[in-house]
Amino acid sequence: MAAKKSVPVRKVAPESGPVAKNARAWKFGDDIDTDAIIPGRFLTINNPDELAKHAFEGTRDEYAKKVKRGDVIVGGRNFGCGSSREHAPLALVGGGVKVVVARSFARIFFRNSVNVGVLPIVCPDADKIADGAAIRLDIKQGFIEADNKKYAIEPVPEFMQGIIDAGGLVEYAKGLKETPACTR
């Protein structure tokens, strides 16, 4: 039974970073909800690889067939709104996507993404990135490059950086013996 096994997260080769060398942008619009990312009828599945087969089913059917490891999702405003289903970022992870760029994110999706090792990046100019654009990401310099044009990205909130650095909340939590409540 899938639920009993640990979730096999596909690791991207460290030298290539979360974005592949030949990465393309998969462009979506505003208010992309988690029902669009993974419809409710697939939520009995807990395995990312299996979920990935149904990612954006009914919304953009070519995605699941053609997405390549290290590709990047680009959204508009309020990406990931709606349900708290973590199956949504997991469906992306299963397809090898580790970066989502959007003008803004819905709160639960943002946290879920960080927790499972998908990097949500706020880019005020995300709308200017075209579908299929060649993507390069430089987090240190604070920009994303799409078809050779550079767009500024915002830094992740400070308290979440520790979780990102650990590779997700599970790894982060393993390092904690206890959590003194009411501390930062």
Next chain:
Amino acid sequence: MTSTIVEKIFSGKCGREIRAGETVMAPLDGAMIHDITGPLAIQKFYEMGGKKVFDPKRVIMLFDHQIPADSIEAANNHVYMRKFAAEQDIHNYDINEGVCHQVTIEKGRAAPGEIVVGADSHTCMYGAAGAFATGIGSTDMGFALKFGALYFRVPETIRAEVSGKFQRRVGAKDLILAIAHDIGADGATYKAIEFTGKTVRKLDMAGRMTLCNMAIEMGGKAGIVAPDKVTWEYMKARRKMKPFALDSDPDARFAEKRSYDVSDLEPQVAVPHNVDTGVPVSKVAGTHVDQVFIGSCTNGRFEDLQEAAEVLGKKKFSPKIRTIIIPASRDEYLKTLKAGLIEKFVKAGALVEAPCCGPCMGGAFGLIAPGEVSLSTSNRNFKGRQGSTDGKVYLCSPATAAASAITGEITDPREV
């Protein structure tokens, strides 16, 4: 210093003054998991090295999205969760009690001043009981189960002050659809929405739950109503607590203040495919519907079903469409049953199901085909939410749903 309710709740829990914008690791009074997000949360708990949950008495489990199990996969998830409940000595309501949010409040698992998390986005509903409650993902829940605490960025508050008297057949659902239209689908992202004003004070718990339930539809982290007589009366049978005062200071710092007068508010309908698209029912009246769903954590309470029954009167539901009615919990089901309304609905042609999420999530049953239209009292009308991505979902109040189920097309409940 002056504070919002949310700041007061966090300050109270942490024993020091906490302001909106701060990030704190706050202790939890309660945690809820259900059949969809629970299996992953349990997995994550174990992956984090979890052995025993922080406090079995503060954790509840129940199944509501896919019950009775509609597939072998769902049945397997249920088995996995039951095993965890037994191993951890957690109270498991299983398939018997109803929709998670209704049950959590009903069983007194969220109370004024508490911090409660649920692995479901509509957890914000417990704000109706004066709690700070928010929906989280499964990994956050795994962390919460292990440590009994979670990181929170303490949210700023949007204060929504509501005045005026509702017209006949207009109520809390119409108000929250109008507020969602005003604030927008992401207008409250990372914020709390506090509902206040004379109209809110006059609302019963059912209406307050409807308001708080939909805070997430504006991106809100929480919805909240300051506890008052109505709240404490409701809590009486559920918790041994002495009433205390908990309200925002009048000069607290709010992100925004918005005011609404419901005197002229018409019944509202949110049109496909977003929740913030509310229009007066007159704008969409006459739209053909194939299925009407009255139920969900948003509007499946006795008060909602009573309103639907009043609109129905001695009429019948249209035989040309499907009318599905699902009370939100066993308690609500029994109240509806004792009042004779179940019989009335069945005789009028409705399919009345046992308490569960039903067609709301498009996971179990009641899915719509391509080209079909659903009119629903639930909280989301996203493309594909209730089945085919080529179908359409409209959202409305129980009164509007009942009126439309009689005629087979979207209908103003004041005209039936």
